[in-house]
Amino acid sequence: MALTGQSTDDQAVLDAEHELWATTFSYIKSMALKSALDLRLADAIHHHGGAATLPQIVARVAVHPSKVLCLRRLMRTLTVSGVFSVVQQEDVVVPAAPVNNGTCNGAVAAEPLYALTPVSRLLIGSQSSGSIMAFVLSPVLVAPFLGIGAWFQHALPDPCLFEQAHGEALWEMSGHDAALDALINSAMVSDSRFIVDIAVRESGDVFRGISSLVDVGGGLGAAAQVISEAFPHLQCSVLELEHVVSKAPAGTCVKYVAGDMFESVPPADAVFLKSVLHDWDDEKCVKILKTCRKAIPPREAGGKLKLKLLTIGADKKHGEAQALYDLFLMVFEGGEREEHEWEKIFLEAGFSGYSIIPMLGIRSIIEVYP
Template sequence: MRVLTTTGIFSVKHPKDGDELVYGLTPASQLLVGSSSLAPFISLPIHGVFVSPFLGLGSWLQHEHSSPSLFEMTHGQTTWYMNDHDPTFSALFNEGMACDSGFIMDIVITSCSDIFQGLSSLIDVAGGLGGAALAIATAFPNIQCSVLDLPHVTANAPASTNVKYIAGDMFDGIPSANAIFLKWVLHDWGDADCVKILKNCKKAISPRDAGGKVIVLDIVIGDEPSSIKHKETQVLFDLFIMAVNGVERDEKEWRKIIFEAGFSDYKIIPVLGVRSVIEMYP
């Protein structure tokens, strides 16, 4: 409890006359309780499957750059192979991402509603169970929203929603749409893979004068961190994403893959804490 109070997870009051300490919720821990709890999302990075690889960090650092990821060295398979073949891990991952979508998308839609104005169709690429797409479709009923994900994911998609689910692979191709949405996808991949994904996105969208664009919700390192907690979060995500050979990028690194993929321009809009929206234009 001393650790948790020092880091701001709980508050503590020191009563007089030797009574027991009284602990309370803080804004951070309040996010973990109630109907809108972020517990499923927080459970993902602190689950043993992600924590255990760091026990072998010293050995991994002694390998050559081309060595398997820290996650793969520990488990003998990549994160994405495990997600495809282990139903328990897949459920943990998809529930965590759906929980995060329920939280962050309300903020994105409220503070950045203009990025969705004028769109007629949108595909949420690697959108999982469709939390983000459903939030967009609810807020903007004129936008025809779809989710593209692997067949085993779309097979478990919720029924009776106004979101269409498409089985496919973003590395093979993306169906045509006015706009493409990518939430916390590109930071999972190295530059070459990101350029391939973005090239497929560019092929799928309308021309710029018809409103075509790619909308990315991701971390931009160094993008106006307003407090020490934001800086801590940025570097901790650096450490976490390193385990799967992902990359958290600053603006220079984002610009590199954006232009290599053939886009003509981009715009970064800070949203909440360490996360920003990046609009990419063909």
């Protein structure tokens, strides 16, 4: 039967309503992922070889017996969103979901077999990508977004969203909250290893042709350690604030230097900045880059600056994730930039050129030349 003009309009309205509901409920999708991290569901399924039934999962996680059917509903959401996949097993039956007062209607349904996907495989283990996802989804970082509407109504300068919600900056809070500090460190270490592992495998040439490298603002040195292990000839060092260096691991090939990147950077053939510049405004970015430029030799002598950055608009495939990540950074007064904005900063800092190597998903490696 052919659709009339009115029914076509109605369908468009219904499609729009569906999109609106999906967007409205998207925070529940994030909280479902947080639940998967808290319960270590990926590890439970991995324990059974990458696929497990609900009873097998329950046997590995701390779920109260009265919540087993609720867990089934959580798993349904996680499979619809692609965190896990599901395969029906026709020969295994379980009570159907409860109705009304919580009692079952006596029907039976096939027991699904939940399997890992490429997404959930990233969540296996204590040093997985789950560490940074747990940080991003922690209540302390979710809370600032509840006040974003009111924040837009106040003139700048104004406390950033995080300070508006908590009365202090993230780094101030982590200074007296040991659990938050541990969460941040775990997140930074796991993300550094994940990104640099891929960078070394897929484009190791960016680290060849140099004999020394300093990772500015490199935290506990996870990235520098991966680079050092892949290129033993490379002398790697980390420049960090003194209180960070005091927590650095011992027994590695990485040298730790206490200092301030706004004042000076140890000399090296190359300077590496992983997740630093997006925390600062243009003026401070230029100042950081100028100190980095002083630390490296001229371009003809092989000097270069290596940045791990998100360049908005550089990759249409990852546009939504990039925009969301940029909004996330706004919580701390940080932000990502488009290529022409980075170019302006590089030139103001005295660099002569740059090249973008889009090889890290939503992020890229950018080489900047003195």
